[in-house]
């Protein structure tokens with residue numbers, strides 16, 4: 001039987017912190033940029049990522065952008081500011097409502113009732129703002145996606161998924177919470193129920209239709225190589241929920257790959273050595 005405690009205890013957090021910070025420092029140096037931009041929501045993922053980035057680079061090389069919309073609870077903005085201050089990182093609060101309104105008044109198809117389409121637009125506006133700052137200041141955009149969200153495809157393609165590096169992308173949500181606690185993040189943030197806040201009242205677990213505890217157990221068992229049919233008995237997660245989780249993983253795999261390129265094979269009249277090897281790969 002695999003328990004959530006097994007998932008949490010499968011990582012040495014002191015080592016993970018060191019490894020992730022080395023990863024961040026390495027990619028910043030490799031890209032020859034001055035520092036890092038982090039979108040800071042006040043949720044556990046972005047707060048933990050900000051803390052790791054500040055420790056890796058020094059807080060003076062990091063900027064946190066707090067980008068509330070009408071769907072953002074004021075408490076989240078306060079939480080984000082508290083964490084930016086705790087780690088000594090400069091921050092800016094930019095209300096993105098006027099940007100969203102510009103789309104609303106410009107696009108004939110705009111529909112306030114389509115919550116997912118509007119929510120994804122919100123996430124993509126944030127991505128554009130983060131990249132503007134990254135361009136302007138010669139910095140990288142640091143992604144905040146955790147392993148559970150990435151595997152489930154529970155993010156907006158080219159929105160919060162549009163980033164340069166993913167420091168916590170190999171830690172399940174329950175493991176991110178454990179790391180957050182060890183890094184001294186306030187408990188109300190480390191334990192804050194997950195929400196994309198793309199519309200008022202949106203909560204991750206109710207939208208997904210299962211809990212992160214269930215997702216982490218199933219994904220961990222799957223990663224260990226437990227056959228699909230044995231995952232329910234090994235984890236205690238009902239078979240219908242296991243199927244739902246693994247279906248999401250399969251259906252959203254496209255979000256983690258670069259767009260497929262139509263490689264011309266039959267219609268190519270001149271074949272070069274380089275195009276031959278590209279076609280094989």
Ligand SMILES: Nc1ncnc2c1ncn2[C@@H]1O[C@H](COP(=O)(O)OP(=O)(O)OC[C@H]2O[C@@H]([n+]3cccc(C(=O)O)c3)[C@H](O)[C@@H]2O)[C@@H](O)[C@H]1O
Nearest residue numbers: 116119120123149153154155156157160195196198204254
């Ligand atoms: N097989 C395929 N191959 C290549 N591309 C494919 C595809 N199927 C769909 N697509 C494309 O992908 C699009 C759908 O993907 P996408 O635009 O992401 O949209 P979608 O997956 O429908 O929605 C995003 C979901 O992530 C959640 N989210 C978003 C942002 C943050 C967080 C969070 O946890 O904070 C969560 C949000 O609540 C929502 O449930 C389609 O419109 C299509 O363009």
Ligand SMILES: Nc1ncnc2c1ncn2[C@@H]1O[C@H](COP(=O)(O)OP(=O)(O)OP(=O)(O)O)[C@@H](O)[C@H]1O
Nearest residue numbers: 039040041043044045046066067144160194195196
């Ligand atoms: N109001 C916001 N201001 C700045 N960035 C935001 C805001 N809302 C979302 N983001 C960015 O989008 C990312 C995805 O949101 P998501 O909700 O998955 O992460 P989180 O809030 O940090 O943690 P959790 O998933 O537990 O809610 C955030 O980590 C952050 O980088």
Ligand SMILES: [Mg+2]
Nearest residue numbers: 041043195196
């Ligand atoms: Mg959130």
